[in-house]
Amino acid sequence: MPVLEVAGLTKYFGGFRAVADLSFAVEDGEILGLVGPNGAGKTTTFNLITGFATPSAGRVRFRGEDVTGRPPHALARRGLVRTFQHTTVFARLSVEENVRIGCFMRLPGGLRATLFGLSAAERALLAEGVDELIAFTGLDAHRRTAAQDLAYGDQRTLEIAVALGASPRLLLLDEPFAGMNRGEAERCMALIHRTRERGVTILLVDHHMDTLMQHCDRLVVMHHGEKLAEGTPQAIRRHPEVIRTYLGGPVDA
């Protein structure tokens, strides 16, 4: 069973059709790339899947459950977590505080925990989780640094660390490489591969076809809100529609 299934997803903004009858599935454990030029409807698709926008039509199924129109926090609780196109961290808080808020769902709630605080064991477990994520993303040296004072690449890494705090089954990354230099993008990609090895399925949005070709198991190509093609990077590379639209094929007429 696929982790995520999108069927007939459509979104109108007034008369403008941003996403049109889009269907695809994300298989467990893969890295799927959603690619297309700016304005192709990628971010809108992300918003529709993650509950930040409501589709005009179509369904979203997550691990077999219809979750269409559910609010973001309810989806996060089910294991569907996203990052944002523009770097989104808790800017004035330290790296550690950022990750700790990311671990919100690991905090025990209830009256006992609220009035009398966490037990030593609970506190240790939380701290362990935070430490593990900071180590995993390689941000140890910046633990106490305010997020806004981090280098750009580290900010984007921190976004992933915060998202992993929510223990996602499926992580949606919205243009994680945007604005990165080559070295930063490579480190980020390595982190994404290691994240997948933790058992997190990845859905990745970008408009750099070549980057995604290199790193994704499969690609979904979008154009004007519609699905143009779907398949392995090799298949996409030979796909006539994609060649005509993106890769610069023979010019007609």
Add this chain to the structure above:
Amino acid sequence: MMPRRMAIRLLLLAAVVVAPWVFSTLAQRNLLVLIAINVILVASLDLLMGSGGLLSLGQAGFMGVGAYTSALLVIHAGVPFLAALAAAAISAGGAGFLIGYPSLRLRHHYFVLVTFIFGIILTLLFTSLVALTRGPMGLPGIPFAAVGLPGVGRYTFNTFQAKVPYYYLVAAFAAGVLWLRGRLLAGRLGYALAAIREEEHLGMAVGIPTHRYKVLAFVISTAQTGLAGALYAHYTTFISPEVFTFVDSFNLFVMNMIGGAGTAAGPVIGPLLLTVVRDVLRNISPVAAEIAFGVFLIAAIALLPAGLMGALAARHRAREG
């Protein structure tokens, strides 16, 4: 760190206990009671503003809801004081829920506007519901607080004769509010409010039902504010719509800003500093006091934009780092 914090708390407790004996004139003890009430009010506002970045400019209206609820219940229904206090908190918190639930979905400045307008509507209600509140004439003859003590019998806090017992009572409530604030901020609510203040969408993305926590914080804040209103009503024994106006809401905002929004000691320092400064100025010259107070506020905000405690914390960080 822990023993130092304990030491600070014990010192503070000692200061609270000793204060009415050091500042022992009637006027000074009156100020102490008002400061303690303001601590509850500012701590409640700070839960929204300092922790969640949510400014409410209608707090005085909720204070009025609590004050009128408690006063009317005791006057007309003979409800015991502590039950009336609870009713004050519940009614103000209930009003907070009714207003907060829809308006906390709005973008931040619209929410501020709604609280501002709702505060004004409440003041108008206190003025116009003459049959209930006696309108602009105000509600006199509110009974003093009274509690049954095991073994001692019934004790009435006659604040005209003795202010110190009531001061201790209000200070105990203030301590309770500050304790609860510390607990709440250390738990899920504190995390949620930090996320709401800094980047709400990211909070939602990692599973925080932000609207629910905003409503929760608003209900707690307004309930405590209503409690403070009731404590005020049974202290002065007279309330009128004039005591719960926008100006009073704004004063709470100023106290929170000057003390340092979002800092641990801010809600204590702000009311303390401003109540004292204002009183000292009034004693020097009642006419010049308002102008001088305005100048003081502008200077304070210009020099210490993060508030007194915020500035001290920044200095502390600079020295450590």
